[in-house]
Amino acid sequence: MSTGPSDIEIISMVLKGDHNAYALLVERYKSYVFTLTLRFTKSREDAEEVSQDIFVKAYRSLADFKGASKFSTWLYTIVNTTCITFLRKKRLQVQSLDDERTFEVADSQDSGLRANQVEQKSRLSMVNQAIALLNPDDAEIITLFYKNEQSLEEIGQILGLEVNTAKVRLHRARARLKEKMEKYFAEEVRDL
């Protein structure tokens, strides 16, 4: 993934008292954690706050990391639980809003998306936008598999699923992503 000391070496340095070494781990994984978190929160501000919280949690529980799995797999388990807690809290807040307001927000998001479609036609932003349209569970599994270099076994470990269940969920998520791409980015897909 990168040069320099391995994750295990950095963790050992931190546990021995070199707290500044933790910055190396943050630098190494911040984009992965932030991307995953953004799939849940759908807002950069929230994603930034939640990602920060994840790294603080990981730091505080670093002594519990035994090296049985990759550090990234352990870290993404924290991402998963923290994001689920965040969504649960958020859902409680959303329930207190009236339906009219909820529809207004959805409408503005949809028109924003169309505006973005016109402005950003690049292939890469198109994929990210399509992933952002998926539900958090689908977006998470696709990001873990494609961007965070996790195998199906590791994804199962992170999400607390059997390997076969993880495989089925990944397949369904990809099918839904394909649907979204065809629905919202049909022209761009044809241009490829």
Place this chain on the structure above:
Amino acid sequence: MKENLNNPLGDDNLDERLWEYIDGLGSPGERSAIEKLVKTNQQWKEKHQEILELHQLVQSSVLEEPSLRFTKNVMEEIAKYQIAPATKTYINNKIIWSLGIFFVAMIVGSLVYGFGQIDWKTTSDPKLPIDISKIDFSKFFSNTYVNIFMMINVILGLMLLDRFLEVKKKKIQKEA
């Protein structure tokens, strides 16, 4: 159903099979069968191309970047905390074992007492061999030890409720 001689694998779950093939999953036999179909069967060929394009597109998408101050913010935040000791060091296995033994003993004791009440001579009777109406429950609840046990439970319950309300109060104050 008409059998497709060009496609012995059938068209069921075509997408799923192609995704697995592209991911490098499946047995060598399955993979070579799919490889052959992709080369010879037009439907499989088109579908493979379509899925491969999406696969490559998703793979080439970029990661999102947090703000430039992100690492600095995290480091400032962790400076306020200490690394918690490993869970293994503060969870005393002896306590867990003692609790386990206590509950097992309670269950075994109850079973032994229950079986002791059964009149085995009447087992040929299709009815229950135990007459529940004859059991004197009052002697259990007038027992001093049982009363002490229940009182301790009530106190522990009240302590738990007090702690729960305290946490809730702090949370409300924090939000205000």
